[in-house]
Amino acid sequence: MVCIRRNSFMDMITNVFGGPEYDGKYLKTLVKELLHNLTMSNTLTNVVIPAFDLKRLQPIIFTTKDGKEKISRNALLSDVCLGTSAAPTYFPPHYFETKDEVGKTRSFDLVDGGVAANNPTLLAITHISREILSGKFEVRNIEPMDNKRMLVLSLGTGLAEHEEKYNAKDAARWGLLGWVYNRGASPLIEIFGDATSDMVDIHVSAIFQSQHNEKNYLRIQEDSLSGDASSLDISTTNNMQTLIQLGDNLLKKPVSRMNLETGRPEPVQGEATNEEALIQFAKLLSDERKFRQAS
Numbered sequence: 001m002v003c004i005r006r007n008s009f010m011d012m013i014t015n016v017f018g019g020p021e022y023d024g025k026y027l028k029t030l031v032k033e034l035l036h037n038l039t040m041s042n043t044l045t046n047v048v049i050p051a052f053d054l055k056r057l058q059p060i061i062f063t064t065k066d067g068k069e070k071i072s073r074n075a076l077l078s079d080v081c082l083g084t085s086a087a088p089t090y091f092p093p094h095y096f097e098t099k100d101e102v103g104k105t106r107s108f109d110l111v112d113g114g115v116a117a118n119n120p121t122l123l124a125i126t127h128i129s130r131e132i133l134s135g136k137f138e139v140r141n142i143e144p145m146d147n148k149r150m151l152v153l154s155l156g157t158g159l160a161e162h163e164e165k166y167n168a169k170d171a172a173r174w175g176l177l178g179w180v181y182n183r184g185a186s187p188l189i190e191i192f193g194d195a196t197s198d199m200v201d202i203h204v205s206a207i208f209q210s211q212h213n214e215k216n217y218l219r220i221q222e223d224s225l226s227g228d229a230s231s232l233d234i235s236t237t238n239n240m241q242t243l244i245q246l247g248d249n250l251l252k253k254p255v256s257r258m259n260l261e262t263g264r265p266e267p268v269q270g271e272a273t274n275e276e277a278l279i280q281f282a283k284l285l286s287d288e289r290k291f292r293q294a295s
Contacts, residue, residue: 021233024091028082035078040067042077048127050113050120051083054093059116060108063127072100075108083110089186090233119197121154121204147213151281152204156221158246159194160230198263205258214257218281219265220274222250251275
């Protein structure tokens with residue numbers, strides 16, 4: 001996310017009562033300059049990108065496969081990126097159009113994919129399972145949700161350190177504005193975002209742990225961010241360097257796994273660090289690619 005922070009009192013008032021924090025013009029220019037006329041079908045690997053359509057009030061999923069098979073879904077990558085990153089209150093929704101096989105126009109009114117899939121891990125697994133069921137998956141003799149043959153790497157973008165940020169007593173006095181904007185934060189957005197993300201982690205963890213294949217699911221997430229590092233839109237040089245250092249430190253931490261009783265991830269004693277687990281994942285994927293090429 002590339003942002004220039006607004007500070008004036010009138011800007012804050014505008015943000016609360018009408019208009020996003022940023023107009024998104026610079027981001028749009030940058031994305032279009034980088035991606036030019038590339039479309040979903042041009043991605044170097046298979047991708048699955050969620051967004052949410054305000055007009056239809058439903059998730060919209062863009063995939064490389066659909067881009068190659070359906071003209072109406074072979075949208076410009078720049079449009080898909082701007083749509084899936086249009087976080088409510090931060091950026092304006094992104095509108096664009098595509099044409100189908102007979103030239104009929106299809107329109108999209110998109111906001112951030114995190115509204116529908118703040119943690120897209122389950123979305124990726126579902127996409128693979130759908131491909132298997134359709135008989136179009138490149139690997140044969142595999143069943144949907146066969147986690148013995150799946151390696152799932154889920155990279156979080158960081159969470160503020162666990163604290164009692166809100167409570168029922170205070171929330172009982174909130175009106176509409178209080179739920180949307182409270183001391184510089186948005187409780188409603190935070191609640192929905194954290195809830196959907198954690199539910200996916202719990203669900204996927206339960207699937208893999210129930211089959212004793214928990215090592216095939218690696219979730220790496222920093223859940224103790226504080227200060228500027230926990231903000232979504234502070235892109236100063238100092239904060240970027242802080243985030244890089246936090247990422248380096250996270251690699252040295254032991255692998256964490258979801259405790260299904262408490263609903264919180266816990267470090268696993270006696271197992272590898274995140275860095276070692278990533279190296280092992282990379283080796284397994286490399287061996288699999290060599291095996292497929294030799295077959």
